[in-house]
Amino acid sequence: MSDRTLSAATTSPGDATTPAPQGSPHVDAGDAGYSKDLKSRHVNMIAIGGAIGTGLFLGAGGRLAGAGPSLALAYAVCGVFAFFVVRALGELVLYRPSSGAFVSYAREFMGEKGAYTAGWLYFLNWSTTAVADITAAATYAHFWAMFSDVPQWILALIALALVLAANLISVKYFGEMEFWFAIVKVAALVIFMGVGIFLIATSHDVGGHTPGLHTITDNGGVLPLGMLPLLLVVQGVVFAYASVELCGVAAGETANPEKIMPKAINSIMWRVGLFYVGSVILLALLLPYTSYSADQSPFVTVFDKLGVPGAAGVMNLVVLTAALSSLNSGLYSTGRILRSMAMAGSAPKFTALMNKGQVPYGGILLTAAFGVLGVGLNYVMPGEAFELVLNFASIGILGTWGMIMLCSLLFWWRAKEGKVVRPHYRLPWAPYTQLVTLAFLASVLFLMWWGGGVGRTTVACVPVIAALLVGGWFLVRKRVLALTREH
Numbered sequence: 001m002s003d004r005t006l007s008a009a010t011t012s013p014g015d016a017t018t019p020a021p022q023g024s025p026h027v028d029a030g031d032a033g034y035s036k037d038l039k040s041r042h043v044n045m046i047a048i049g050g051a052i053g054t055g056l057f058l059g060a061g062g063r064l065a066g067a068g069p070s071l072a073l074a075y076a077v078c079g080v081f082a083f084f085v086v087r088a089l090g091e092l093v094l095y096r097p098s099s100g101a102f103v104s105y106a107r108e109f110m111g112e113k114g115a116y117t118a119g120w121l122y123f124l125n126w127s128t129t130a131v132a133d134i135t136a137a138a139t140y141a142h143f144w145a146m147f148s149d150v151p152q153w154i155l156a157l158i159a160l161a162l163v164l165a166a167n168l169i170s171v172k173y174f175g176e177m178e179f180w181f182a183i184v185k186v187a188a189l190v191i192f193m194g195v196g197i198f199l200i201a202t203s204h205d206v207g208g209h210t211p212g213l214h215t216i217t218d219n220g221g222v223l224p225l226g227m228l229p230l231l232l233v234v235q236g237v238v239f240a241y242a243s244v245e246l247c248g249v250a251a252g253e254t255a256n257p258e259k260i261m262p263k264a265i266n267s268i269m270w271r272v273g274l275f276y277v278g279s280v281i282l283l284a285l286l287l288p289y290t291s292y293s294a295d296q297s298p299f300v301t302v303f304d305k306l307g308v309p310g311a312a313g314v315m316n317l318v319v320l321t322a323a324l325s326s327l328n329s330g331l332y333s334t335g336r337i338l339r340s341m342a343m344a345g346s347a348p349k350f351t352a353l354m355n356k357g358q359v360p361y362g363g364i365l366l367t368a369a370f371g372v373l374g375v376g377l378n379y380v381m382p383g384e385a386f387e388l389v390l391n392f393a394s395i396g397i398l399g400t401w402g403m404i405m406l407c408s409l410l411f412w413w414r415a416k417e418g419k420v421v422r423p424h425y426r427l428p429w430a431p432y433t434q435l436v437t438l439a440f441l442a443s444v445l446f447l448m449w450w451g452g453g454v455g456r457t458t459v460a461c462v463p464v465i466a467a468l469l470v471g472g473w474f475l476v477r478k479r480v481l482a483l484t485r486e487h
Contacts, residue, residue, distance in 0.1 A: 034099055035171055035358040036255040040263075042175035043254055045182035047086075047247040047264040049325050052185050052275055054136060055240020057319045060280060061301065062294025067233045068224040069216050069284035072277050074237045079272035082241040084437045085401045087427045088408035089248040090265040094423035095411065099252025100340025101333075102245070102404045107344065109410035112480045116346040116473055118403040119337050124465070125242065125396025126330035127367055128389040131374030133327035134159045135389075140320040144313070153379040160371045163324055167331045167364055170357035171253050174332050181325035188318040189275050192299050196282035199306075207305030211286045219288040232451045235394055238444055240276075242397045243326065244268060245404065249333045262425045327371075331364050338363030345479035391458035394448065395465065402441050409434040 038046075063071050089102060098104035103122070107115035138155035141147045147155060166173045198204070200211045209215070216222060223230065247264050251257040283298050287305065292298045297319055303311030335351075339360035342352035353362035374389070412430045415422045427433055445462075448455035 033354055033358060034253050036253055037170065037172040038175045038250055038254040040254075040256075040260045042179055043247055043250050043260050043264045044267065045179045046175070046250050046329070047244075047268055048186060048271060049178050049182040049243070049246075049329065052182070052189070052271070052322070053240065053243060053326050054133075054319060054322045055236070055242075056276055056279065057185075057188075057299065057315075057322050058136075058297050059236055059240055060283065061292045061296055061298040063233045063236055064280070064283060064289050064292040064298060065294065066225070067229040068220065068222065068289040069281070070223045070230045071233065071237075072280040072284065073222070074230055074233055075240075075276040075280055076273070078234060078237045078241055079269075079276060081437050081440050082238075082244050083269045083272065084427065084433050085404055086244045086247065086265050086268055088434065088437075089245055089404050090261055091423060091426045092404075092407060092411060093248050093251045093257060093261050094425045095420070097251045097254075097257040098340070099249060099336040101249040101252070101337065102400070102407055103337050103340050105407040105411070106403055107340075109407050109414070112344060112346065112484060113473065114403070114406075115341065115344060116476070116480070117469060118400065118407075119341040119346065120469060120472065121396050121399035121403065122337050123334055123367070123396075125393050125400055126334045127370035128393040128396065129242070130160075130327055130330050130367055130371040131377060131389045132393060133323045133330065134371055134374050135377075136323040137320055137327070140316055140323065143316045151379070153375050156375045157372075159324060159327065160368060160375065163327045164331060164364070164368050164371075167328065167335070168355065168357070168359055168361050170359060171332075174328065177328055178325060178332075181321050181328065184318060184321045185325070186275075188299070188315065189279060192302075193278060193282060196286055196302070200282070200285055206286055206302065207291075209287060209291075209305075213285065215285050215288055219290070224289065231447055235444055235448045235451070235455060239390070239394050239397060241272075242393070243329055245400065246329050246333055249336050252336065331367055334367040335360040335362075335364035338366060343483075345481075345483040346473075346476050391448075391454050392461070395445075395458060395462065398441050398445055402438060405434045405437050405441075409438075 060071065063074075067074065092102070092105045096104075096108075100107075103115050103119040106118040134156040135152075137159040138152045141150075141155045141159075142152065163177075166177050199206060203210050203212065247261065251261055254260055283292070283302065286302055291305070292301055297315055299318075300312045300315045303315065338347045338351040339354070339362070341347035342349060342363070347363070348366070351360070351363040351366055353360065355361045377389075408427055409431055411420065412422070412427075412434070414420045445459060449459040450456075
């Protein structure tokens with residue numbers, strides 16, 4: 001038994017303010033060898049970048065058209081649960097920072113089977129999202145005349161090569177790239193919100209329409225199409241918040257996570273409220289929801305109606321940046337997660353390899369390989385590639401968030417038994433927060449099935465995914481058990 005466990009065992013479970021002692025009841029071999037080059041500004045921007053992506057810049061248009069102004073309510077509700085997830089992860093990070101993040105915590109609280117499941121669900125999320133990201137980047141690049149004649153698969157390959165190169169050099173390059181990607185996204189939203197508030201305050205004409213509250217009340221109110229479209233849009237809104245867990249992975253490569261992480265995580269809540277909910281409310285006030293569509297960024301729609309020259313090109317650059325940022329984050333996080341798994345035997349051995357820049361290049365290359373398959377998908381079926389992989393990514397996200405909340409619940413239970421000590425920074429209202437969030441995630445899965453179409457087909461594949469996970473476990477079980485005995 002470690003010093004920390006012994007100390008925890010002699011501490012009253014009711015002592016909520018007792019700081020966690022030094023040391024750790026669990027040592028993850030996958031945490032060794034990393035640099036600590038991520039600074040506070042990097043982690044803060046990784047947290048922002050994780051919460052703001054193509055789900056807002058592009059996806060909000062189709063969702064506004066499909067659900068009306070009530071979309072703001074969907075973003076608010078899903079945003080609260082996204083915050084619960086990242087806050088739960090933040091508590092675990094403060095208990096024990098790890099580059100393996102929730103995979104490492106699943107190993108501690110659920111054993112190797114839990115770590116194996118959490119890791120491969122996360123890989124399912126990001127490997128499919130990588131395909132979606134390079135597809136999106138190639139599609140956005142076609143907006144400009146200079147790229148219009150370049151085949152989509154070539155543009156997808158270029159996007160993958162550029163982001164892969166930056167990820168393989170060092171974590172510092174990843175941090176800098178993500179920092180500037182996030183700056184572009186935030187600046188675009190701040191400018192839009194400033195312009196939107198000005199247009200509403202001055203009753204300025206927007207494409208023949210005067211913005212204001214009447215834009216909502218005169219067009220069917222908050223729920224113009226009823227409650228059902230609002231429920232069905234929730235799955236897409238959850239996907240928009242995918243990546244909020246990235247700051248937990250980044251904690252393993254920052255020098256002072258105890259100071260940096262609480263600030264970064266707490267800021268996610270107000271950023272969600274300001275950028276997501278605030279932007280959607282402004283969009284609903286500026287133009288009737290019927291003015292928006294799935295094939296155009298809603299922000300581009302507004303600037304087009306205003307007749308601002310070059311606005312569409314600038315916003316297209318922002319959306320392209322959001323896609324590259326997501327790809328950048330996916331390669332980074334899966335590299336670390338796969339290394340944590342490989343050190344325990346549940347991922348291929350080569351994914352544990354690190355280069356001179358202290359980057360786990362094996363895991364990054366494995367994710368990139370799936371991106372190359374995405375390049376092939378863009379060659380074979382450029383029109384359907386994006387939609388095909390997006391739904392499978394949603395299953396990975398729901399699984400990942402579910403595993404984080406299960407780890408948090410088990411951590412709370414062990415703290416109650418006096419086996420570990422919760423840090424000062426913790427998920428409020430435990431264990432009810434975890435249980436309600438798990439129920440919410442299950443309801444999203446049901447809504448995917450209930451909505452029919454591609455969503456129902458995806459949910460129907462869940463037993464297949466489960467069977468593959470079980471089959472994979474029997475393939476790696478001997479190696480995992482052998483490494484467990486060694487440690």
